Amino acid sequence: MYFIHCFSAIESGILAAMAFDRYVAICHPLRHSAILTNSLVAKIGLAVVLRxxxxTLPYxxxxRRWPYCRTKVISEPYCVQMAVVKLACADTRVNSYFGLFVMFFVMGLDGIFIAISYLQILRAIFSLPTKDTRQKTLLTCGSHLCAIIIFYIPSASSALIYRFGQNFPxxxxxxxxxLYFLLPSMLNPILYGVKTKQIRSRLRWLVTRK
Incomplete structure (x- = not known):
């Protein structure tokens, strides 16, 4: 349970850090290496992991505080906090409130940071002189935006359904x-790999050969 929630929060932080990297690369391209130094990248990574x-440590x-007097078998495919807490024979509202706090503190703040970064990016893109340049610059963010969508939408939907969707099948x-657990890890290699020229050439060669 701990590592599932911890790695999920780390992935959210990495997506926010990548949005900052995109912002610096597009809005301050000549200062990218000066701003994102190795020490700063290491500090960002350490901050994401520690946070x-x-x-997620209280999960x-x-x-462990609650008595479990019914079955100990959860109906979900892996051990998330709310799936376990639903089996407890006690008032577990504190778990639900803490889970919502974590969701808004981690994913909410990261989502706000990502939105602010992309607002600045879009403003910089639309100030470029030609349409081709704008499209090329915008396409560099495509993989990251897709990764954000396939991570945040299933994650937020799953968390809200556990708490408010009692009538959901x-x-x-x-x-x-x-989808929340498997979709990002399945699609991220495709999203980022398809932009690599060598991978595209190899796939094209495989398809045309067959």
Whole structure:
């Protein structure tokens, strides 16, 4: 449970850090290496890991407090906090409130940071002189934007359904939970690999040969 939530928070932080990298690369291209030094990148990475580890630490601690007098088998495909807490024979609203706090503190703040970064990026893109230049610059952000969408939408949907979707069919909850867990890791290599010239050439060669 701890590592599932911790790695999810780390992925959210990495997406926010990548948005900052895109912002610097597009809005301050000549100062990119001066701003994003190795020490700053290391500090950002350490901050993301520490934040995620500390914020998600209360999840297993809170879950251990409750008595479990019914079944100990969860209906979800992996061990998320709310799936376990639903089995407790006690008032577990504190877990729900803390989960919402973590969602807004981690994903909410990261989402706001990403939105601000892309507003600055769009303003810089639309100030470019030619349409081709604007399109080429915007395409450099395409993979990152797709990665944001396939991570945040299933993640937010799964978290909200656990808390407010009591009438949702169980198979729909399981499907969304699987999408949240598997979709980013399945599609990210494709999203970022398709932009690499060598990978595109190799795929084209495989398809034309067959």
């Amino acid at each position: 995620s580890g500390i914020v 297993p601690l809170l879950t 169980q198979h729909v909850q399981v499907l969304i939970a699987n």
